[in-house]
């Protein structure tokens with residue numbers, strides 16, 4: 311089996327009234343399914359002021375700096391403050407990406423074009439990818455998200471669900487046609503992955519599970535969706551880890567080693 | 578891991594649609610590899626949306642281990658109803674409707690004669706659910722309220738973003754059941770815990786999904802033997818009036 315990096319997970323105390331797994335729980339699940347690292351996003355930060363949630367996410371992720379890779383989020387409805395908050399977060403090299411959930415964060419990017427352009431430019435300057443939830447009207451259709459990649463060709467944009475349930479064919483075409491647009495294969499199934507591969511190629515697809523938003527079983531479910539698609543070893547390596555390592559610049563900037571060994575206590 | 582002795586797949590698809598493609602012989606090969614005894618298949622693409630006769634013939638001629646869930650686009654009106662009559666003569670076990678692809682609201686007048694025909698034939702209706710506007714699972718709940726003697730199945734279980742509606746939808750009427758093919762395991766488990774395993778059917782969503790993935794999703798729920806028997810074959814046998822296991 312190839313190495314695995316999970317490009318789409320959530321690490322928070324709760325989702326509304328539902329309690330979520332802790333960082334230790336999450337790392338235990340990663341260990342169990344031999345996933346070496348995971349990009350972690352907030353959940354409640356999509357509903358509430360972002361700065362406190364960015365700080366809380368960083369604190370949780372910092373318990374496992376060699377395994378958990380935090381992505382910051384900002385609220386573009388705040389205008390200049392959103393750009394400032396992103397600069398504040400990305401000044402810390404622990405943040406390796408930006409996450410938006412326009413549906414839950416309640417914004418149409420087209421109504422906040424100037425702020426979104428600022429934010430996308432900041433991400434480009436820091437050379438970090440921007441992942442956005444896609445597949446859901448009215449603020450997060452796959453076309454809306456792909457448009458951001460056309461607005462800012464310097465920014466790496468990742469469709470958070472590669473089309474999700476209803477936009478896979480559109481996602482595959484857009485990922486093929488827009489050089490800086492990638493797709494996180496998180497939700498679609500093996501038959502959909504074949505289409506993404508045929509049109510966009512294996513270098514444009516990154517594995518993600520969304521676990522943390524639901525329980526541990528989501529991780530092996532979503533690994534199965536990759537493994538059951540009949541891919542070559544080379545395609546598997548790119549989709550499960552290689553593309554993520556490249557976008558996260560893991561060669562250039564390896565993940566920090568923990569100050570103390572934690573694997574044992576986590577078990 | 579052990580599974581029920583017999584597995585009925587309540588939602589497979591035959592034909593071609595955009596990038597999906599599956600023939601009866603390939604479905605049979607996949608069923609054999611997965612230990613699935615029977616699959617209920619419905620047409621894809623043009624055979625579902627406009628050329629219903631061709632789509633229905635595809636699923637009705639694939640037997641005996643593949644049983645036909647037939648469809649007629651409600652906008653065909655009387656011609657569609659005549660097609661359903663024809664399908665009944667050649668062994669269809671239920672109706673499949675895709676309000677997204679076929680372009681209708683489940684609650685508008687056009688499909689009502691089709692629901693009445695299903696009622697007359699004692700056919701269950703499998704609806705595609707999950708896409709916004711047309712395939713809203715709550716619209717299917719409204720139809721289920723109006724036709725309490727018809728058994729309905731929420732095809733794809735509201736995949737993707739109606740996962741937060743699906744459990745309450747199943748709970749709000751007694752005659753709506755879950756096709757577990759594309760829902761994540763926490764969502765399936767919630768429905769089993771709140772409303773019982775008799776409300777859940779194993780489905781594969783082949784060729785979009787794969788048998789191995791759909792089966793392992795249910796295996797991870799560590800179901801009791803009785804729950805497995807219900808989900809893997811008992812409920813489908815009851816709802817679709819299939820011949821009981823020998």
Ligand SMILES: [Zn+2]
Nearest residue numbers: 318320520523
């Ligand atoms: Zn997510």
